[in-house]
Amino acid sequence: MAVTNIVIPIIETKVMSIVLVGDSPLICHRFSEKAQKQMLDKQNKSAMQARPLRDREAEYMESLYHISDGVYGFPASGFKGAAVSACRFLDLKMTEARGAFHIPGDLLEIFGDPPRMREDIVRLSMNKPDFRYRGEFPKWFVEVPVRFNAGALSESQIVNLFNVAGFGVGIGEWRPEKDGRYGMFHVATGEEHIGLAEGISAIRAARA
Numbered sequence: 001m002a003v004t005n006i007v008i009p010i011i012e013t014k015v016m017s018i019v020l021v022g023d024s025p026l027i028c029h030r031f032s033e034k035a036q037k038q039m040l041d042k043q044n045k046s047a048m049q050a051r052p053l054r055d056r057e058a059e060y061m062e063s064l065y066h067i068s069d070g071v072y073g074f075p076a077s078g079f080k081g082a083a084v085s086a087c088r089f090l091d092l093k094m095t096e097a098r099g100a101f102h103i104p105g106d107l108l109e110i111f112g113d114p115p116r117m118r119e120d121i122v123r124l125s126m127n128k129p130d131f132r133y134r135g136e137f138p139k140w141f142v143e144v145p146v147r148f149n150a151g152a153l154s155e156s157q158i159v160n161l162f163n164v165a166g167f168g169v170g171i172g173e174w175r176p177e178k179d180g181r182y183g184m185f186h187v188a189t190g191e192e193h194i195g196l197a198e199g200i201s202a203i204r205a206a207r208a
């Protein structure tokens with residue numbers, strides 16, 4: 001049996017780093033272990049227990065994504081999801097873009113103002129009101145590493161995709177995609193990018 005030589009085209013991958021700057025506060029709402037347990041108990045039809053007294057500080061801290069003591073982040077998947085969703089505003093197919101670039105890591109560190117607690121009234125099932133205590137970053141920025149297929153997307157397309165995502169999609173709670181105005185951002189360019197990138201490097205060097 002003859003052996004056929006198979007030529008596999010090389011995928012030209014590149015890596016770039018962009019800095020996203022918040023244009024509106026970022027609201028975090030991590031799915032806490034307590035909430036996961038309550039959902040599991042409900043699915044398993046476990047006996048309902050009396051609702052404990054609310055601990056606002058605990059709920060606030062549980063809403064944040066902790067990287068280490070005093071260092072917070074946001075899921076990398078949230079940024080990719082925003083960029084993929086932005087394809088509907090551009091001449092790009094979401095299915096193709098999803099496989100054309102990746103954001104390494106699980107959590108990306110959030111820089112800027114420290115988080116603060118916010119109290120909001122939300123509507124639950126049966127339109128019943130309830131309070132939510134969540135973390136909010138008033139002023140924030142984040143460095144996003146992007147590994148992409150240069151044969152499918154260019155650097156300028158990546159930048160434009162994230163810029164459009166920041167305006168029309170956003171991240172976190174009450175973002176534009178969900179009829180809100182929080183979690184909006186833009187891609188830093190020029191002197192703004194240089195200044196923020198140097199600031200991030202200095203912060204990381206000080207921790208080392």
